[in-house]
Amino acid sequence: MALKSTDMAKNMAKKLDGSLKSESLPDRFGQSSKAAASKRERAADIPASKLISVNYRLPAELVNRLRDHALHCEGGINQLVASALNEWLMSQDKK
Template sequence: MALKSTDMAKNMAKKLDGSLKSESLPDRFGQASKVQNNKRERAADIPASKLVPVNYRLPADLVSRLREYAVGTDQGINQVVATALNDWLSTQTKK
């Protein structure tokens, strides 16, 4: 005797429920999630001198010169700009 389509759907749903119940929960849910630090605790572990993204508009020729210099010195462009700004700011007098 053949099963009706609704009976087949019920049987498939039972199989799916059984397989879902037999699997264990991933670590990000349940008891394992309590072990991880929350966002504030993780932020407290980060050093105070973290990098901050800043956007500036510079002339194209200056940017190309910066890139060439950074490649020539094996430093990143961020390090070159930070060094240049630190040097320039140290020469400025406080008003």
């Protein structure tokens, strides 16, 4: 017995869904990049309970300078900003 055209379309859709679900994510989405792996390793080393995500709006020029400077720092941009804020707060307490 021959399949109806709608049944054939359903079967082809199921086959396509199955093949899409079985494939891994492409490299372009960053799953296999070295930067993503090292970022996950660094995040595993730092206890999550001590870090809080904070968003600020800063001038683009300042952010670009900050990123350039953070490339040469060991802790990255998070460590750089934390140390700068800590130093500034300490200087404010002395006044």
